[in-house]
Amino acid sequence: MTKITAAITAVGGYVPDYILTNAELETIVDTNAEWIETRTGVKERRIQKGEGLGTSDMCVEAINELLNKRGITALDIDMIIVGTVTPDFVFPSTSNIICDKIGAKNAWGYDISAACSGFVFSLATGVQFIETGKYKKVIVVGADKMSSIVNYEDRTTCILFGDGAGAVLLEPSTDGNGILDSILKVDGAGRHFLFQKAGGSVYPASHATVDAHEHTVVQEGQTVFKHAVVGMAEVSAEIMKNNRLTGSDIAWLVPHQANKRIIDATAKRMELSPEKVMMNIDRYGNTTSGTIPLCLWNYEKKLKKGDNIIISTFGAGFTWGSIYLKWAYNS
Numbered sequence: 001m002t003k004i005t006a007a008i009t010a011v012g013g014y015v016p017d018y019i020l021t022n023a024e025l026e027t028i029v030d031t032n033a034e035w036i037e038t039r040t041g042v043k044e045r046r047i048q049k050g051e052g053l054g055t056s057d058m059c060v061e062a063i064n065e066l067l068n069k070r071g072i073t074a075l076d077i078d079m080i081i082v083g084t085v086t087p088d089f090v091f092p093s094t095s096n097i098i099c100d101k102i103g104a105k106n107a108w109g110y111d112i113s114a115a116c117s118g119f120v121f122s123l124a125t126g127v128q129f130i131e132t133g134k135y136k137k138v139i140v141v142g143a144d145k146m147s148s149i150v151n152y153e154d155r156t157t158c159i160l161f162g163d164g165a166g167a168v169l170l171e172p173s174t175d176g177n178g179i180l181d182s183i184l185k186v187d188g189a190g191r192h193f194l195f196q197k198a199g200g201s202v203y204p205a206s207h208a209t210v211d212a213h214e215h216t217v218v219q220e221g222q223t224v225f226k227h228a229v230v231g232m233a234e235v236s237a238e239i240m241k242n243n244r245l246t247g248s249d250i251a252w253l254v255p256h257q258a259n260k261r262i263i264d265a266t267a268k269r270m271e272l273s274p275e276k277v278m279m280n281i282d283r284y285g286n287t288t289s290g291t292i293p294l295c296l297w298n299y300e301k302k303l304k305k306g307d308n309i310i311i312s313t314f315g316a317g318f319t320w321g322s323i324y325l326k327w328a329y330n331s
């Protein structure tokens with residue numbers, strides 16, 4: 001029997017219009033544009049403005065683009081999986097809200113919380129529903145409105161993050177292209193180094209938690225940096241070894257966009273030249289679950305059927321992992 005793989009058959013993306021530049025950040029916190037650019041690679045990031053707008057609204061834009069490109073409607077969709085740490089609400093899930101907003105009346109879905117690995121964990125999950133033959137069209141979204149959980153008085157974090165959403169469509173393939181392998185990892189001992197303290201069941205929201213700014217991102221930057229450099233490089237090397245790939249076999253690395261220095265270190269370990277590395281951190285900053293599908297969205301026209309692609313990520317939790325796929329279409 002021919003093996004069914006899950007292939008990405010369309011990509012959509014959305015970033016809000018408002019551009020928060022490093023120069024504007026200089027007017028908000030004690031920082032300077034040059035420090036931000038040289039230490040992180042970020043020049044500007046997008047911010048979702050507007051009363052009552054949230055992560056689902058960015059996802060809707062990305063998904064509608066994807067549906068148009070593929071020439072299908074929301075009614076054709078079986079399932080929507082959303083990687084996010086900034087859901088519209090604690091419950092119901094952002095996936096539920098998206099299904100309603102786009103009219104995906106035949107779909108079901110849920111959110112996956114894995115911070116910067118949210119898209120990768122969601123993609124690996126979506127793949128299972130296609131490979132088993134259960135579903136024919138699964139949308140996987142990575143999206144975060146990081147501006148809703150960033151403390152703009154903390155210069156060590158507010159310079160890093162932005163808002164955005166990217167979506168991919170998974171469909172069955174039998175031509176050998178599609179998602180071929182994944183390695184996914186967690187280490188809960190890392191939970192102390194990048195987290196949001198309040199708003200969960202341990203520290204529910206109260207006047208005290210709001211007064212203490214405990215509903216925003218806290219990060220021990222250097223510790224996360226060290227783990228990210230090792231984690232992303234090693235998991236990428238591991239998936240290459242498992243699939244007998246060398247640097248010259250790989251057309252593209254799609255790395256999580258947290259810090260250009262982490263991306264460069266990963267590419268070096270994989271023996272990849274910079275032209276093979278997708279990068280948009282300069283324009284969007286770290287959009288958490290959004291970074292990887294937004295890279296695919298930006299680079300889609302350059303991708304060719306059969307290209308070997310390695311996706312790689314590291315984030316809060318700690319969570320990290322890598323996916324190996326063969327691109328399934330020419331744009």
Ligand code: UT7
Binds near residue numbers: 156220316
């Ligand atoms: O996506 C999830 C995973 N997240 C990551 O992978 C992020 C990992 N961490 C990082 O990317 C980096 O650690 C940061 C970008 C967060 C920080 O860069 P760093 O090179 O590790 O800086 P540092 O924390 O060691 O700070 C160096 C100096 C300090 O000053 P002193 O003590 O040397 O005088 C900081 O106070 O830079 C200072 N600093 C700043 N200066 C200007 C920290 N933030 C800023 C700032 N502007 N925004």
